Amino acid sequence: MSTSHAAHPDRLLPADPGTRDIARRLLAHVEDLPIISPHGHLDPAMFTADEPFPNPTALLISPDHYLTRVLHTAGVDLADLGVGGHEADPREAWRIFCAHWHLYAGTATGYWVEQEFEHVFQINPDRISADNADAIYDELTEILARPDFRPRALAEDFNLEVLATTDDPLDDLAHHKALAEDPTFTPRVLPTFRPDAYTKMYKPEFADNVTTLIEAAGDGQTGYQGYLAAMRNRRQYFLDHGATSSDHGTHNADTTPLSDAEAQRLLDKGMRGEATFEEALAFEANMTYRFAEMSQDDGLVMTLHPGVYRNHSTGAFQKFGADVGHDIPFQMEYTRSLQPMLSDFGENKDFHFVIFTIDETTFSREIAPLAGYYPSVYAGAPWWFIDEIDAMSRFRSYTTGTTGFSRYSGFIDDTRAYCSIPARHNTSRRVEAGYLARLVAEHRLTEDRAADIIVDLIDASPRRVFKL
Amino acid sequence: MSTSHAAHPDRLLPADPGTRDIARRLLAHVEDLPIISPHGHLDPAMFTADEPFPNPTALLISPDHYLTRVLHTAGVDLADLGVGGHEADPREAWRIFCAHWHLYAGTATGYWVEQEFEHVFQINPDRISADNADAIYDELTEILARPDFRPRALAEDFNLEVLATTDDPLDDLAHHKALAEDPTFTPRVLPTFRPDAYTKMYKPEFADNVTTLIEAAGDGQTGYQGYLAAMRNRRQYFLDHGATSSDHGTHNADTTPLSDAEAQRLLDKGMRGEATFEEALAFEANMTYRFAEMSQDDGLVMTLHPGVYRNHSTGAFQKFGADVGHDIPFQMEYTRSLQPMLSDFGENKDFHFVIFTIDETTFSREIAPLAGYYPSVYAGAPWWFIDEIDAMSRFRSYTTGTTGFSRYSGFIDDTRAYCSIPARHNTSRRVEAGYLARLVAEHRLTEDRAADIIVDLIDASPRRVFKL
Amino acid sequence: MSTSHAAHPDRLLPADPGTRDIARRLLAHVEDLPIISPHGHLDPAMFTADEPFPNPTALLISPDHYLTRVLHTAGVDLADLGVGGHEADPREAWRIFCAHWHLYAGTATGYWVEQEFEHVFQINPDRISADNADAIYDELTEILARPDFRPRALAEDFNLEVLATTDDPLDDLAHHKALAEDPTFTPRVLPTFRPDAYTKMYKPEFADNVTTLIEAAGDGQTGYQGYLAAMRNRRQYFLDHGATSSDHGTHNADTTPLSDAEAQRLLDKGMRGEATFEEALAFEANMTYRFAEMSQDDGLVMTLHPGVYRNHSTGAFQKFGADVGHDIPFQMEYTRSLQPMLSDFGENKDFHFVIFTIDETTFSREIAPLAGYYPSVYAGAPWWFIDEIDAMSRFRSYTTGTTGFSRYSGFIDDTRAYCSIPARHNTSRRVEAGYLARLVAEHRLTEDRAADIIVDLIDASPRRVFKL
Known part of the structure; x- marks a missing residue:
């Protein structure tokens, strides 16, 4: 049994003794609540196989x-x-x-x-x-x-209640189905519709992917209409298998819609591999708009996370492929970019739109003002490089004065590292306790209200925002 | 009588007991000082009518x-x-x-x-x-x-000494005149020259507004020369009625001047409703430069607050009009934008130019360096979305190391909510006390100096900067 | 003897008593370490003359x-x-x-x-x-x-071990040579290769400078090839005189290389004074790439500090010349700009590339992710406007969660003010002690680890990064 400093009950709590006492009491309300993870990158096969x-x-x-x-x-x-x-x-x-x-x-x-x-x-x-x-x-x-260290046993040990995966639109979701039907497995493992591989003309595999998609699910239609139909059909398939959200990793946040004719023209160029980068981005922006439009009908929560230069080191990409640590954020713009889409759909409170960013300068300037007006917009938890402890505190400080606590997505672990899930969620609970304790210590909140709020942030927010 | 947590004497002060003690003592120097509000949006008719x-x-x-x-x-x-x-x-x-x-x-x-x-x-x-x-x-x-809850009685209760309103250039300022001549009413209610409705070609009412302006005050001249003359005349009219500042809500901070011929050409296009958005912005930039030029002669303090996407939700604008909560900030640039104007007028210490921002990233990067060199430039108080408590603290932290305390505009409430004025000013006093207390606790200032500084910030700064 | 508040042993340390105690103990490990100053602007002649x-x-x-x-x-x-x-x-x-x-x-x-x-x-x-x-x-x-107040005596009093100057590529480095050969003078005074005056076509002196450079060191070659040869030769001359780094103050961070033919074409235009600003920037970007390329061979550490609008006030520049306080930062972009160069050279761990910024928004968004992946990239100490106390704390908070402590350049004083050197370095030591003390107080580090880290930051980091 360990007695390292990592076990200290006050870890991550504020150093000021009075504030720390409050934080301890607030943390006690949430430290043992189940884990709700509405976005991440685990493989559901891990749980069906349940191998060591x-x-x-x-x-x-x-x-x-x-x-x-x-x-x-x-x-x-x-x-x-x-x-x-x-x-x-x-x-x-x-x-x-x-x-x-x-x-x-x-x-x-x-x-x-x-x-x-x-x-x-x-x-x-x-x-x-x-x-x-x-x-x-x-x-x-x-x-x-x-x-007791196999995947399923750990899930129980972690007190995992909901875990969303991230899935290809053509995935048959067999593992999700098997888990849902298995009475011996308690956690809900939900798929998430992630169509990026079919919307980015600037990727070499685009044409093949789109061909396969339209053939598989386009209702016999071809071209852009077949493409849209296939997207709608596969979203429905995901909904039928428990999905509550779609996830979109775009280059920027542009949402300018195209006419059907223009979209068809760009799609044709993209299928021939002749689209410029600007044309590819215009098509991607149109699709962000179209996915929001589809959400009006089918109710899938929409999460957007633009702003990363993928595979920055060309040599490393050739040697190791994607997702190995050299995706580098760049400066983001949301206000103008989201205007076409939010102006059309943003006032619909049944539409849930979660904005993630890795550019923390956008929190106070753009995201909090948007989430503080539109009934559809939620400020996504700080994510990736900024789910770091100090950055999580800054997020609260940047947004709360404008949005309060009700426009928050709930914590998102976004992880591929299974065993880090409890630590990540616990970190978030401690940061929230510390932030709220400061507001109590500064007489900006009563401790009773803070206790209600921390339970809402940890437990109710993700359920509400992700329609769980 | 209430005993809510909102009455706690230590509200908003730092939680650390030693720092809080210092903050309490600093606050005591300014908590009861009169309110000086050099920019806001109240209607002066409220005070002439004085109705419940x-x-x-x-x-x-x-x-x-x-x-x-x-x-x-x-x-x-x-x-x-x-x-x-x-x-x-x-x-x-x-x-x-x-x-x-x-x-x-x-x-x-x-x-x-x-x-x-x-x-x-x-x-x-x-x-x-x-x-x-x-x-x-x-x-x-x-x-x-x-x-005792009518507007005038509240003004006394609030200890309101100066209150600036924001007014149309063609306003006859009759209410301001009446209040100034009324010996039973103590607060100074001053008009502010706000010409935005006459400089933005991208607004549908532009042509009608400009026609009216030139006819009313253009000295019989027409076109751009009549337009400039009318602006100069109405500024003088405002000065004659007690105004000390002009206020400019521009799209961006560009100050590139145009030749008279080019300005005339763009004005003609704007009057015919044919100007592109880029041309409209070029004309607006020219006018920002021209208003600064006029200030060299007439001495009006100039305040600039660019960087907001107005009426973001098209449907809501059609239903409710402007100023209902969906003006969303975007990223700002000041260094290059202000260069033409500051290079020509920035070295004049009798010219007072106050830069506001809602993009707090510009404080340490652009605004503090500008206000830390040019004798004319003052860092406007954090404003709108960022007059929030934590953001006000960040403002101090972002600017003070470069500018010290002498380049600050004084607190600006910018409000339409009359009864919030005391709370807003009191908030600012508490944030200043907390910030200065930290510098004292860190042995960066003596408490005596901090006491002088807080009185200067709250009382002398707005008088000095706004020439009150 | 003084007993001012400036002598307080706890100055700049955190106000919370528990954290302050830790900070005091951490500071004690480094307060008396020698000063290592790998970048600054003193004149080496000061030490050869050693006049009052x-x-x-x-x-x-x-x-x-x-x-x-x-x-x-x-x-x-x-x-x-x-x-x-x-x-x-x-x-x-x-x-x-x-x-x-x-x-x-x-x-x-x-x-x-x-x-x-x-x-x-x-x-x-x-x-x-x-x-x-x-x-x-x-x-x-x-x-x-x-x-005891002459330059050399003060150097001893300051406990100065290494001091780098910033020098013209054609400087004969006679003073550096004399100091290195003088057994009575202990500090290492090293030159730094700063070629800016030869890479900026938008400066009027460009053509004359380049002509002189090629004639002096171009191995008899002309044009772009002579220019590159001269740069390589002078770098070697600097290396032979103890230089370990080259310093580059560019307009932006662009590193797009040009073909030799295109570079020659632009150089020709620049020499005739006919290059547009865009062409001048393209040539400058190419040279940033080329200097990185040269570093692969000769091993000079490369420091880059873009993002400043030089001589903002035209009149003041005409009257007083450069470097008098109106260089104003603007918004920076590193992710896309550095990609061409880092993709080619960034994976080489023997290449040391230090990124400075005055736009602190880039720390968490771009610089920490770059320094947290590439073995060559180091996050430069906050510098110029942001070597201010609070900004130095923010730097730690923005970067450490992503990079830890090993990707830091070490403190840089960058000063022309000789007597401020001890104060600047001591400030940095106090800020580091305060930051680390907070991590210890929050149980994120043990105090033993923090003690190792602060010694590494103050002493080992600059030696390692600058190859001293």
Whole structure:
């Protein structure tokens, strides 16, 4: 059993003793509530198969680009960590990680890893070092072989109530169906409709993807009409399998609609691989508008997260593929970009539109004012680079004066790292407790109201916003 | 008499006990100083008529888009709140407000409302709820009928020394004249020259407005020369009626001047309704430059507040008109935009130019460096969405290291909500006390110096900057 | 001996008593470490000549635009302060400074001046006032005449270990050579290769500079090839004289390379004075790429600091020349701009590339993600307007969650004000101690780890990053 500093009951709470006392009491209202995760990147097959995790590296290192990019800054070759399908000796990768453990001090990832060690595996994270690498690897290997460390058992241990995955529109959702029908498995594992692979003409696989989509679900129609029909049909299929939201990772936030004729013209160019980048973005913007339009009918919650330069390092992309840590945010604009869509659909309170950003400058300037007027707009939790502890506090400070607490999406873990889920949600609960405690200490809220609010933020908000 | 948490003497002060003690002492130097409000949106006729406010809703809800937009996020129809001239049952609107009171927790507006209840009406704000809606409505109705709750009596109660209104260039300023000549009314109510309705070609009423202006005040000249003459004449008329400043709400901050010939050409297009948006902005930029040029001669302080997408929701604009809560900020640029004007006039220390922003990213990057060099440039108080408590603290932190305290405009309430004026000014005093207390606690200032500074910020700064 | 508040041992440390105790202990580990200054603007001739400073104004006021711009905001003519080579009575300038001393309250510059008075000159800064101006001037005059206040003696007193200057590529570096060969002088005074004067076609002196450069060092080649050869040769000359870095003050961060033919075409236009601003920027971007390319071979660390509108006030530039306080930052973009260069060279861990910014919005959005992936990229210390105390804290908060502490450049004083060097470095040490103490108080780090980290930040980081 561990007694590391990672187990301290006051971790992440404000240092001022009076404020900390309030924060402790507020945290107690929510620390044990079930986990609701309306957006993330786990594979549902993990739960249908329920097989033991193969080894510590495959579970904790290779798939987590938050973690591998830190090692990469120190000159570690991502191939040696098993990234991007490269073969690597898992024990050797583990040794590299342990030898570089000091680099994680102060990072969100380092904090989560400590929490996983402490609370999931009951290993004292203060032991992580080059010297202990093999011993810890062996201990973890033993732990992962135990039945109570298989995916389903962990889900129960994590108190996971809802977990949304992110899925291709043509996925048959067989795993989701199997889980929903399995009376021995309690958590709701819901699919999310993510059509990006079919809307980005600037990706080489676009034409093949669209051809397959229209053939599979276009109701026999061709071209843009077949394409729209296929999208509508597959959304319905997702709804029938429990989906409550669609997710859209666009380049920018533009939502300018095109006429059907213009959309058809661009689609034709895109299918021939002849669209310019500007034309591809115009088509993507039109589709963001069209997905919002579809939501008016079918009720899927819509989440948007633009503003990332994907695969910044060309050589690394060629060697390792996507999602390995060099997606770099850029400056975002929402006010003008969302105007066409919000002006048409924003006043509909049954339409739920969640804006995510990694450009935190947009919180006070654009997102809070939008979410503070439109009944449809919700401020998405700070996400990716800014689900870091200080940044989460800043989010509250940037938005609350304008929006209060009711326009918040609820916490989003957005993770590929299964064992980090409890730590991430717990972090959010502690940050909320600290922020609310400050408002109480500054006599801006009574502690009773703050207690109601923290329960609403953690439990009711995600259910309400994501129609769970 | 109320004993709500809103009456707590330490409200908004820092939680750390040592810092709070210093803040309390600093606050005591300024809490009872008179209110100087050099920019706002009240109607001076309120004071000449001095009639009782008709009902709580008409006073507190319908005209305050800060407050109604929060209800609108919850799906409330603005028509049911009497917004935009829509008829609404005032008691019913009041019930809606009370039933949604929990949404205001943590917002600046909620804080001001609590303070108004507590300190203006002596009603405990903790009582606000759906259940108490009718009772509070009746109490407020009774209070508003009392002679000591008429506009003039409240002005005295608020300790209002200076109040600037915002006025059309063709306003005859009869109310301002009457108030100035009335020996029974102490506060100075000053007009502000706001020519926006005559500079924006992209507004449908532009041509009619300009025609009227030139006919009324163009000295018999026509075209651009008549237009400039009319502006100069009306500025002088405002000066003769006590105005000390002109106010300019532009789209962006561009100040590129045009030749007279080019300005005439664009004006002609604008009068025919044929100007493109780009041409309209070029004309607006030229006029910002020209107003600065006029200030060199007539000495009017110039305030500029660009960067808002007005009437974002097209349908809502058609139904309710302007200023109902969906003006959304966008990203601003000042450095390049202001260069033509500041390069020509910025070195004149008798020219006072106040820059407002709602894009707080510009404070440390552009506004503080500009105000930290040019003798003419003052950093406008954080305003609109960012006159919120935490944002006001951030403003100090973003600017003070570069500008110190002498380049600050003084607090600006910018309000249409009369009864919120004391709360807003008191909020600012508390935020200043808290910020200065931290500098003292960190041994960056002596407490004696901090005491001098807070009096200067609250009392001397607005007088000095606005030439009062 | 002074006992001013500027001498308080807890200055700049957090106000919360528990956190302050931790900060004190952390500070003790680094407060007496030697000063490593890898980038600044002192003249090495100061140390070869080692003459007494002529008078207090020439030492402390005239060359420091941080300080003179504050006086300028109050309407002081920069000529009266001896700025830009204007003759001014030094005693009179000193009186002006003392009479305006209150304006510096809360500024970084004011804090540094207090520290200089307190710790370098042992004069109580609380005495600064119009009344004491002459007395202090006389005391300082006496002090500056003492042998222990000559440049070399002060360097020893400051515990200066490394000091980099910023030098023209054609500088013969004779002073650096003399200092390196002088066994009686301990500090390492290193040159820095700063080629800006030869890369900016939009400057009038460009053609003459380039002609001289190619003739001097182009290996007999002409045109673009001679130009590149001259750059390579001079870099080698700098390396041979101890340089470890090159410094690049560009307009923006663009790094798009040009073909040799296109570069030659633009160079020809630039030499004829016919290049447009866009063409000049394209050439500058190409050269940023080329300098990075040269670094792959010769190993010079590369620092980049774009994003400043130089000489904003045209009249002031004509009267006083450059670097007198009206260089104003503008909004920066790094993600797209650096992609061409980082995609080609960013994965090379032996290439050290330090990004500076004055646009602090880029820290969490762009710089931390870049420095958190690329082994070559380091986040430059907050610099110029944002080496202010609160801004330095924000830098830590914006970056650490993503990058940890290992991607930091080490503190950069970037100063022309010799006597401010100890105060600036001490400020940084106090800010780091305060930030780390908060992480310890929030149980995010153990105090032992924090102690290791602060020593690494202050001492090891600049040595490692700048290859000292």
